[in-house]
Amino acid sequence: MISEKIVERLSLYRWLLETRLENEVSNLFSYQLASMACVSPAQIRRDLMTIGYSGSPGKGYLVADLAKSIGKELDGAKPSKVAVVGMGNLGRALVSFISDRRSHLQIVATFDTDSTKYGRVICGCRCYAQNELEKIIKLEGITVAILTLPSDAAQAVADRLEKAGVTGILNYAPVPLKVSKKVYLENRDVTAALEKVAYFAREGD
Amino acid sequence: MISEKIVERLSLYRWLLETRLENEVSNLFSYQLASMACVSPAQIRRDLMTIGYSGSPGKGYLVADLAKSIGKELDGAKPSKVAVVGMGNLGRALVSFISDRRSHLQIVATFDTDSTKYGRVICGCRCYAQNELEKIIKLEGITVAILTLPSDAAQAVADRLEKAGVTGILNYAPVPLKVSKKVYLENRDVTAALEKVAYFAREGD
Numbered sequence: 467m468i469s470e471k472i473v474e475r476l477s478l479y480r481w482l483l484e485t486r487l488e489n490e491v492s493n494l495f496s497y498q499l500a501s502m503a504c505v506s507p508a509q510i511r512r513d514l515m516t517i518g519y520s521g522s523p524g525k526g527y528l529v530a531d532l533a534k535s536i537g538k539e540l541d542g543a544k545p546s547k548v549a550v551v552g553m554g555n556l557g558r559a560l561v562s563f564i565s566d567r568r569s570h571l572q573i574v575a576t577f578d579t580d581s582t583k584y585g586r587v588i589c590g591c592r593c594y595a596q597n598e599l600e601k602i603i604k605l606e607g608i609t610v611a612i613l614t615l616p617s618d619a620a621q622a623v624a625d626r627l628e629k630a631g632v633t634g635i636l637n638y639a640p641v642p643l644k645v646s647k648k649v650y651l652e653n654r655d656v657t658a659a660l661e662k663v664a665y666f667a668r669e670g671d
Numbered sequence: 672m673i674s675e676k677i678v679e680r681l682s683l684y685r686w687l688l689e690t691r692l693e694n695e696v697s698n699l700f701s702y703q704l705a706s707m708a709c710v711s712p713a714q715i716r717r718d719l720m721t722i723g724y725s726g727s728p729g730k731g732y733l734v735a736d737l738a739k740s741i742g743k744e745l746d747g748a749k750p751s752k753v754a755v756v757g758m759g760n761l762g763r764a765l766v767s768f769i770s771d772r773r774s775h776l777q778i779v780a781t782f783d784t785d786s787t788k789y790g791r792v793i794c795g796c797r798c799y800a801q802n803e804l805e806k807i808i809k810l811e812g813i814t815v816a817i818l819t820l821p822s823d824a825a826q827a828v829a830d831r832l833e834k835a836g837v838t839g840i841l842n843y844a845p846v847p848l849k850v851s852k853k854v855y856l857e858n859r860d861v862t863a864a865l866e867k868v869a870y871f872a873r874e875g876d
Binding site: 467468470473474477478481482485502503504540542546548554555556558559560562563564567571609610612617632633634635636640641642643644649650652654655656657658659660661662663664665666667668669 | 753848857859862
């Protein structure tokens with residue numbers, strides 16, 4: 467198993483490679499990819515060794531080939547099915563943002579407690595009543611959930627998600643969640659991030 | 672100077688304390704705060720020692736007093752002024768999300784390249800033309816910026832922000848940015864976070 471940091475960087479490398487492909491760049495040297503990713507060329511080479519990839523001394527990396535090799539490591543055999551719970555401003559923004567980007571991450575359902583949203587297609591994805599959570603998750607085979615909920619509702623929803631079979635949670639609710647070891651949890655509180663940046667912005671004065 | 676991890680946890684503790692205050696809880700023991708924050712009581716005590724705070728053995732922590740002490744460390748003498756660059760879905764969501772939460776983080780300006788947004792008040796904050804960036808940042812004394820831009824525009828804007836005096840950037844654009852050591856940078860690419868969660872969600876199978 468690859469470490470979290472390496473997974474993060476591989477994800478970034480692939481994305482950078484894909485943008486080069488769009489610009490019809492077919493070869494890249496490690497120092498070029500390193501410069502784009504803001505890491506050292508040695509770091510690039512070490513990370514790519516973990517997926518058994520190395521470039522040729524004369525030509526560097528084949529861009530399309532390397533992007534595919536990274537995808538083989540990062541993506542499952544089938545696309546991961548994703549649910550977004552909480553379709554307020556942030557939920558809607560995330561759905562439209564992600565839908566454009568990655569074909570192997572499919573947002574297949576969204577949930578809300580506002581009955582005026584039930585059955586509607588919002589940002590290209592159907593919105594269900596939150597009390598249908600377990601039913602839809604099992605039906606669709608959803609394994610990953612993004613939470614953009616008020617903090618007082620987040621833990622109860624996380625418990626229900628885990629029971630229904632979700633094994634990965636990306637949490638934007640501003641509260642730490644308790645999950646079992648079976649679930650991989652990433653907390654991304656927006657305000658905490660901004661407080662941190664504001665603190666160090668001031669310290670640098 | 673306190674480490675990034677401690678700043679993150681102090682920010683979380685304060686937020687948890689404030690929610691307790693709303694529920695009229697006046698005292699908390701370290702094990703109670705620890706349980707809410709999903710850390711150990713020893714961690715809580717170590718973190719609070721860095722700001723010179725300790726509870727009393729009989730009564731634990733005074734909630735209001737501790738929240739204020741954390742604020743004294745995290746917040747500047749004056750509120751930090753914040754700009755949001757890029758008022759698409761994500762920008763709007765972040766503005767409304769943050770505006771409700773922290774009085775010492777004031778979003779005083781937003782910027783976009785869409786001329787139909789110029790001069791409008793969006794989510795409670797005035798939107799300016801992106802070419803007014805330098806002028807408004809100096810006029811308002813903005814030190815922190817949140818970027819929710821397309822990736823091809825982000826670096827040029829980051830360069831301009833730094834020149835205009837911004838010392839902290841929270842970057843939601845899906846591209847690594849190059850800034851000088853004077854600027855504190857936090858990258859929060861949404862898709863990368865989701866890819867990571869999806870990867871480890873699968874590994875746990």
